[in-house]
Amino acid sequence: MASIGNQAGPQMIGAVGEGPPTEVVRLGTAKGNWFTRVGWSHLVGILALAFSLFPIVFVVSAALNPVGTLSSSSLIPSNVGFDNFGSILSGSFPRWFLNSLIIGVLSAALSMFISACAAYAFSRFRFVGRRPGLLGILLIQLFPQFLAIVALYLIFTEVTQLWPAIGLNSIWGLLLLYLGGALGVNTWLMKGFFDTIPRDLDESAKVDGATHAQIFFGIILPLVRPILAVTGLLGFIGAVNEFLIASVFLTDDSVKTAAVGLYGLLADEQAKNARFGLFAAGAVILAIPTVALFQFLQRYIVGGLTAGAVKG
Amino acid sequence: MAEVVLEKVNKQYDNGFHAVHDLDLDIADGEFLVLVGPSGCGKTTALRMVAGLEDITTGTLRIGGRVVNTLSSRDRDIAMVFQSYALYPHMTVADNIGYGLKLRRMDKSDIDKRVRKAADMLELGPLLDRKPKELSGGQRQRVAMGRAIVREPQVFLMDEPLSNLDAKLRVQMRAEIAQIQRELKTTTLYVTHDQTEAMTMGDRIALMKAGVLQQVGVPQQLYDHPNNIFVAGFIGSPPMNLATARLNRAGQGFELSLGSAVLSLPDTVLAERPALAAYAGREVAVGIRAEDMEDAALARDSSAQGRLRAKVTLTEALGSEIVAHFAIDAPKVVTSDTKELEKDAHVDGLLAAHQAINTFVASFAPRSRVRPGDEIEIVVDRERLHFFDPVTGVAVRS
Numbered sequence: 274m275a276s277i278g279n280q281a282g283p284q285m286i287g288a289v290g291e292g293p294p295t296e297v298v299r300l301g302t303a304k305g306n307w308f309t310r311v312g313w314s315h316l317v318g319i320l321a322l323a324f325s326l327f328p329i330v331f332v333v334s335a336a337l338n339p340v341g342t343l344s345s346s347s348l349i350p351s352n353v354g355f356d357n358f359g360s361i362l363s364g365s366f367p368r369w370f371l372n373s374l375i376i377g378v379l380s381a382a383l384s385m386f387i388s389a390c391a392a393y394a395f396s397r398f399r400f401v402g403r404r405p406g407l408l409g410i411l412l413i414q415l416f417p418q419f420l421a422i423v424a425l426y427l428i429f430t431e432v433t434q435l436w437p438a439i440g441l442n443s444i445w446g447l448l449l450l451y452l453g454g455a456l457g458v459n460t461w462l463m464k465g466f467f468d469t470i471p472r473d474l475d476e477s478a479k480v481d482g483a484t485h486a487q488i489f490f491g492i493i494l495p496l497v498r499p500i501l502a503v504t505g506l507l508g509f510i511g512a513v514n515e516f517l518i519a520s521v522f523l524t525d526d527s528v529k530t531a532a533v534g535l536y537g538l539l540a541d542e543q544a545k546n547a548r549f550g551l552f553a554a555g556a557v558i559l560a561i562p563t564v565a566l567f568q569f570l571q572r573y574i575v576g577g578l579t580a581g582a583v584k585g
Numbered sequence: 586m587a588e589v590v591l592e593k594v595n596k597q598y599d600n601g602f603h604a605v606h607d608l609d610l611d612i613a614d615g616e617f618l619v620l621v622g623p624s625g626c627g628k629t630t631a632l633r634m635v636a637g638l639e640d641i642t643t644g645t646l647r648i649g650g651r652v653v654n655t656l657s658s659r660d661r662d663i664a665m666v667f668q669s670y671a672l673y674p675h676m677t678v679a680d681n682i683g684y685g686l687k688l689r690r691m692d693k694s695d696i697d698k699r700v701r702k703a704a705d706m707l708e709l710g711p712l713l714d715r716k717p718k719e720l721s722g723g724q725r726q727r728v729a730m731g732r733a734i735v736r737e738p739q740v741f742l743m744d745e746p747l748s749n750l751d752a753k754l755r756v757q758m759r760a761e762i763a764q765i766q767r768e769l770k771t772t773t774l775y776v777t778h779d780q781t782e783a784m785t786m787g788d789r790i791a792l793m794k795a796g797v798l799q800q801v802g803v804p805q806q807l808y809d810h811p812n813n814i815f816v817a818g819f820i821g822s823p824p825m826n827l828a829t830a831r832l833n834r835a836g837q838g839f840e841l842s843l844g845s846a847v848l849s850l851p852d853t854v855l856a857e858r859p860a861l862a863a864y865a866g867r868e869v870a871v872g873i874r875a876e877d878m879e880d881a882a883l884a885r886d887s888s889a890q891g892r893l894r895a896k897v898t899l900t901e902a903l904g905s906e907i908v909a910h911f912a913i914d915a916p917k918v919v920t921s922d923t924k925e926l927e928k929d930a931h932v933d934g935l936l937a938a939h940q941a942i943n944t945f946v947a948s949f950a951p952r953s954r955v956r957p958g959d960e961i962e963i964v965v966d967r968e969r970l971h972f973f974d975p976v977t978g979v980a981v982r983s
C-alpha cells in the first residue's frame with residue numbers, strides 16, 4: 274500500500290537533456306480528486322485488512338494474557354506475559370505439535386510426488402481409461418470427505434485388527450487417509466500445469482536418449498516447481514489444520530495432532546474459559562511452521578498461481 | 586554413418602487420417618536430402634516416423650541396414666532439431682548441448698571437451714553459461730544445432746529449423762547448416778516447405794503432395810524435368826507459367842496455339858518427347874519458365890516464329906533482371922495439382938494465382954525498357970517448353 278501511496282501523489286517530471294526545458298508535465302491532475310481516483314481503494318484495503326487481522330490479533334493477545342481466561346481476553350491485552358507459552362510447552366502439546374509436523378510434512382511431500390506422477394501420466398500418455406480416470410477423480414472430489422467418515426471408520430476398525438500400526442489411533446493410518454484425500458485436486462491442478470510444458474521438450478529429451486523416468490525427473494519436474502510448491506504448501510496446511518477426521522481417528526493423547534489436542538483443552542464448559550490462554554498460545558505456535566513454509570516457498574507460489582494461466 | 590531407407594511407409598493417425606502414403610525414400614550415407622512440400626502434406630509426419638516419435642503404420646524403415654520400426658528413439662542413434670528448438674529452459678547452453686552425452690554416461694571431462702568443440706564450431710563459446718531465455722532466436726537455433734552435432738549421431742533430422750528466423754538470418758544459417766553437414770558428412774533428412782531452402786541446401790530433393798511422394802532427384806533435375814504440374818509449379822521462384830494450349834499439325838511439324846499466338850515447334854522438341862505426337866489436335870498444358878522468355882526488342886534472333894504479344898501489367902526492376910507480368914489470352918490450366926498449388930500460395934499470401942486472368946511472369950534482361958501498359962512482343966525459347974497432360978498433370982515425355 275505504501276508504494277501505491279507514493280505513486281499517487283502529484284509528481285513533477287521535468288524535461289531532461291539539452292535544449293530549453295519543454296513543457297513541464299504534471300501528473301495527478303487528471304479528473305477528480307485524489308480520493309475518487311485512488312483513495313477509495315486504500316479504504317477498501319484497510320477495511321479488508323482489519324477484517325482479516327482481527328481474529329489473529331485477538332488470538333495473539335489472548336496468548337499473551339497471563340490470566341488466560343476467555344472472559345478476561347480483550348483485543349488489547351492489559352497485561353503481557355509468556356506464562357501461557359510456558360505451561361503449554363510443558364504439557365502434551367510438544368508431542369501433538371510433532372505429530373502434526375510429521376503428518377503435515379509427509380503427507381505434503383508424498384501426495385505431491387504421487388500426484389506429480391499421476392499428472393505426468395495423464396498429461397503425456399494416451400491410454401485406455403484416461404478420460405474416465407480423469408473424470409472419475411474429479412467426480413470423487415465433488416463429495417466432501419466428511420461423507421465418507423462412517424465408511425472410513427468401519428474400514429479402519431477392520432484394519433486396526435489386522436495391522437494396528439496403520440489403523441485407528443495411529444498417525445500413520447491418518448497419513449494414508451490424507452494421501453488419498455489430496456490426490457484428486459492435486460492431480461488436476463498439476464495436470465493443467467504439465468499441459469503447458471511443450472511436448473517438444475519431452476520428445477527432444479527422448480531423442481537425446483532419455484527414458485520416461487529421466488524425462489520426468491530431469492526435464493519436467495524442474496519446470497513445474499511452482500505447482501509443486503503450491504500443492505506442497507496446500508497439502509501441508511490442509512493436513513495440519515484438518516480436525517474432523519483426525520478427531521475421530523486419534524483418541525489417545527500421545528497420537529493426537531495439535532488441532533485435536535488443542536480442541537481437547539476446551540472440551541468441557543468450565544475448562545473452556547480457564548484454558549483459553551493455553552489454547553491461544555498453542556494456536557500461535559502451530560501457525561509458525563506454516564508461515565515459515567509460506568515464506569520459504571513464496572517466490573515459487575506467486576509464479577505457480579498465475580503461471581498456468583498464461584503461457585509465457 | 587548410415588543410409589536411411591524407407592520402404593512403402595504409411596502413416597494412418599488414430600483418427601483415421603492417412604497422412605503418408607507408400608513413401609519410398611533412399612537416403613544415401615552422408616547425403617543431405619530435403620523433404621519439401623506444401624503445408625500439411627505429411628513432411629513432419631514422415632520425419633517423426635524416422636525419429637521414432639510416431640509409430641509406423643505399415644512399411645519398413647532401415648537405418649544403417651538395420652530395421653528400426655519398433656526401436657525407440659534413443660536406440661536409433663539419431664539427433665533431431667525441432668522447429669521450436671525445444672531447448673531445456675532450466676539448463677544452461679552447455680548443459681543443453683551436453684544433455685544427450687550425460688544420459689549416455691559419458692565422462693564429465695569428455696562431455697566438456699565435446700561440448701566445447703561443438704560450441705566453437707557454432708560460435709557459441711561465450712554463451713555456454715547462459716540460459717536459453719537469455720539468447721536471441723539465432724543463438725537458440727545454434728544451440729539446437731549444437732545439441733544435435735555434439736552427439737555425433739548416424740542421422741540428423743531437422744524439421745523446419747529456420748522457419749522462426751528472420752529472412753536475413755535464414756539465408757546465413759542456411760549456408761552454415763549446409764556447410765556443417767558437408768564437414769561432418771552425417772546423413773541428413775531436412776524438412777521444409779520453402780522451395781528456396783530445398784534448392785539451395787539439398788544434395789537431392791524429395792517433393793511431397795498430400796502424403797504422396799511426387800519426385801525425388803537433384804534440385805536441377807526437379808527444376809528442369811518436373812514429373813508433373815505440381816512439381817513444376819512448386820519448384821522455382823517465380824513458379825513456372827502454365828497455360829492450356831492446342832497442339833496442331835502443320836505440314837511436317839507441329840505448332841502450338843497459345844491463345845491468339847501460334848508457336849511453331851522445332852523438331853527437337855518432338856524428338857525428345859515422342860509421346861507428344863499423340864496430343865496432336867488436342868489440348869495440352871504448356872509450361873514456360875520465366876527465364877525462357879525475353880523481350881523481343883532485345884532478342885537477336887528476330888524470327889517471328891515463337892512470339893507472344895501481350896500487354897505488360899506490372900514490372901519489377903531488380904537490377905539484375907526485370908520481372909514483367911503480363912496477361913495472356915490462353916486459358917489457365919486447372920487440375921488437382923494447380924488447385925493444390927493455389928491453396929499453398931494462399932497460405933503464403935500470394936493471391937495473384939487466384940485471379941481469373943492467366944498472368945505470366947517473365948524475366949527480361951535489365952536492358953529491357955518495358956513499362957507497365959506497354960504492348961510488347963515476347964520471344965519464347967521453344968526448345969525449353971514443358972508439356973503436361975491437361976487432365977492428369979503428368980509430364981509428356983517419351
Ligand SMILES: Nc1ncnc2c1ncn2[C@@H]1O[C@H](COP(=O)(O)OP(=O)(O)OP(=O)(O)O)[C@@H](O)[C@H]1O
Pocket residue numbers: 598599600602604622623624625626627628629630631777778
Ligand atoms: N496427431 C495427428 N492426428 C491426426 N492427424 C494429424 C496428426 N498430426 C498431423 N495430422 C495431419 O496429418 C497431415 C500432415 O501433417 P504434418 O504435420 O506431417 O504436415 P507438414 O507437412 O509437416 O506441414 P507443415 O509444413 O505445416 O508443418 C495434416 O493434414 C495434419 O492435419
Ligand SMILES: [Mg+2]
Pocket residue numbers: 628629630744
Ligand atoms: Mg511440419
